[in-house]
Amino acid sequence: MSLLAHPAEDPSTTRTTGATHHARVSAATGEDPAESPASEPADSRTYLLNNGTAERYRGAVTESVERVTAKIAATDRPFTGISVDGLTPAVAAIDLEAPLHDPAAALDELEDVYLRDAVYFHHPRYLAHLNCPVVIPALVGEAVLSAVNSSLDTWDQSAGGTLIERRLIDWTARRIGLGERADGIFTSGGSQSNLQAMLLARDEACRRELTREGARTAARRADVLPRLRILTSECSHFSIQKSATLLGMGPESVISVRCDENRRIRTTDLAAELARCHRDGLIPMAVVATAGTTDFGSIDPLPEIADLCARHDAWMHVDAAYGCGLLVSRRRELLTGIERADSVTVDYHKSFFQPVSSSAILVRDHATLRHVTYHADYLNPRRMAEKRIPNQVDKSIQTTRRFDALKLWLTLRTMGAKAVGELFDEVIDRAADAWKLLHDDPRFEVVVEPQLSTLVFRYVPSADRDPQLSDRVNLHAREALFASGDAIVAGTVVDGRHYLKFTLLNPETTLEDIATVLDLIAEHAGSYLAEQPEPALSAR
Ligand SMILES: *Cc1c(COP(=O)(O)O)cnc(C)c1O
Numbered sequence: 001m002s003l004l005a006h007p008a009e010d011p012s013t014t015r016t017t018g019a020t021h022h023a024r025v026s027a028a029t030g031e032d033p034a035e036s037p038a039s040e041p042a043d044s045r046t047y048l049l050n051n052g053t054a055e056r057y058r059g060a061v062t063e064s065v066e067r068v069t070a071k072i073a074a075t076d077r078p079f080t081g082i083s084v085d086g087l088t089p090a091v092a093a094i095d096l097e098a099p100l101h102d103p104a105a106a107l108d109e110l111e112d113v114y115l116r117d118a119v120y121f122h123h124p125r126y127l128a129h130l131n132c133p134v135v136i137p138a139l140v141g142e143a144v145l146s147a148v149n150s151s152l153d154t155w156d157q158s159a160g161g162t163l164i165e166r167r168l169i170d171w172t173a174r175r176i177g178l179g180e181r182a183d184g185i186f187t188s189g190g191s192q193s194n195l196q197a198m199l200l201a202r203d204e205a206c207r208r209e210l211t212r213e214g215a216r217t218a219a220r221r222a223d224v225l226p227r228l229r230i231l232t233s234e235c236s237h238f239s240i241q242k243s244a245t246l247l248g249m250g251p252e253s254v255i256s257v258r259c260d261e262n263r264r265i266r267t268t269d270l271a272a273e274l275a276r277c278h279r280d281g282l283i284p285m286a287v288v289a290t291a292g293t294t295d296f297g298s299i300d301p302l303p304e305i306a307d308l309c310a311r312h313d314a315w316m317h318v319d320a321a322y323g324c325g326l327l328v329s330r331r332r333e334l335l336t337g338i339e340r341a342d343s344v345t346v347d348y349h350k351s352f353f354q355p356v357s358s359s360a361i362l363v364r365d366h367a368t369l370r371h372v373t374y375h376a377d378y379l380n381p382r383r384m385a386e387k388r389i390p391n392q393v394d395k396s397i398q399t400t401r402r403f404d405a406l407k408l409w410l411t412l413r414t415m416g417a418k419a420v421g422e423l424f425d426e427v428i429d430r431a432a433d434a435w436k437l438l439h440d441d442p443r444f445e446v447v448v449e450p451q452l453s454t455l456v457f458r459y460v461p462s463a464d465r466d467p468q469l470s471d472r473v474n475l476h477a478r479e480a481l482f483a484s485g486d487a488i489v490a491g492t493v494v495d496g497r498h499y500l501k502f503t504l505l506n507p508e509t510t511l512e513d514i515a516t517v518l519d520l521i522a523e524h525a526g527s528y529l530a531e532q533p534e535p536a537l538s539a540r
Contacts, residue, residue, distance in 0.1 A: 077119050109513050132352075133508070153379070162392055189357050200371050206287075263448055265300055287308065288317045291335055303337035320338065320345060329421035373395070431454065438457050454503075
């Protein structure tokens with residue numbers, strides 16, 4: 001396939017005075033440039049996408065799609081198992097000062113430094129993190145959005161993209177049930193959504209505190225900040241701590257509340273912590289509930305948390321980065337109570353099968369988004385807001401921003417929300433079956449029965465062996481499996497002990513795949529144990 005334009009259709013080759021010998025030859029003969037020695041530079045401008053180079057663009061992108069197609073069709077394992085040391089020299093050897101001047105050659109090279117050894121999430125034995133296989137309509141969206149390259153910060157850089165994004169925000173808010181005043185914005189991911197939610201909660205708490213005290217005292221923001229507290233479960237995502245730090249709050253500002261045996265926040269403990277804040281003159285600025293913890297997929301009791309937030313005048317944030325897929329699934333009722341949140345994080349790039357990045361923050365009251373509204377004369381002057389020109393930058397902590405919403409738009413317009421929900425339901429069903437498998441298998445022990453699609457478990461060597469050995473066995477099994485490339489599983493720590501984790505997000509992963517991976521883990525564990533000293537000799 002020719003990467004360059006069909007000569008008759010590519011005015012750039014004739015228009016451009018600096019067209020190289022190489023480009024001329026290709027244009028004249030229609031030969032694949034990859035077959036001719038490609039080293040001389042083409043005119044720089046022929047690389048720019050415009051009306052003169054549209055065919056060249058088609059050729060180059062089609063070629064890349066062909067290669068990825070071949071790759072995806074042929075992957076027989078999620079990973080080659082290459083090590084950091086194995087791959088580093090190939091990448092280091094590339095001379096970035098010596099361009100290839102040939103898209104096909106650049107793709108050939110990419111095979112060696114990336115494509116061959118990439119981790120492929122679409123493979124049914126990729127069971128590690130919250131990475132989903134992606135739906136094709138979203139990939140079509142990705143191709144369109146990067147080529148048109150709208151920036152969603154202002155209407156004058158986006159037009160229809162702005163309206164599409166707003167429709168999807170409204171659609172999501174309606175699915176959540178946030179009410180008529182709801183609004184939100186697409187973000188780069190759950191971490192950014194959580195950060196923005198904490199920023200809004202902080203500034204709302206400051207505003208309320210200052211207006212409350214302002215009448216009597218000369219309270220300043222600087223006096224309020226050290227008294228703010230965020231309450232969240234010990235199983236919540238680390239981006240909450242990170243957000244607090246980024247927002248200038250100390251480590252003491254995040255109160256970690258204990259979970260029950262199903263890894264859901266203990267609401268009695270939460271109530272006690274809220275009361276303690278009150279006693280100590282602290283301000284519970286936000287309670288962060290997790291709808292789908294990263295490790296266990298556990299969903300905090302949202303209605304009880306909503307009651308507590310109402311009683312203590314605390315902002316309720318629901319981190320549904322993982323659990324948001326329930327919004328379109330037949331298990332929607334698992335999210336009951338989410339409609340009472342002040343803000344919600346959703347990661348379409350997790351349970352909506354969207355490519356990275358695609359995420360949003362939703363808020364109950366659009367007015368709270370003013371805490372991120374700043375005006376620049378050159379971009380979004382105040383008069384534009386007065387004229388009701390929709391500048392999305394007024395609601396975002398980013399400025400230049402991708403039109404990620406297009407992927408979800410084409411997904412909903414092509415396959416529909418119900419079909420997305422069915423995919424998520426399928427992996428939840430699979431996790432339930434896999435739990436039974438693990439539960440009945442004496443080689444393993446599993447922590448909780450899943451609400452969503454993760455399983456935290458470990459290989460148990462035998463009852464009379466020491467816990468450190470059990471840790472080492474599981475760490476070894478995970479690493480050995482990764483190095484084999486046969487499957488990829490995650491690891492985590494529960495109550496100080498090392499465990500393994502499956503995150504199921506691929507409906508193509510069968511129970512048989514899972515059984516195979518368990519056998520592989522047991523094999524790696526077994527060979528590790530075989531190399532250990534006798535139990536009687538091992539240190540206790
Ligand atoms: C993944 C995850 C996040 C972070 O989202 P990113 O998109 O990775 O930034 C936040 N919260 C929870 C519960 C998550 O699972």
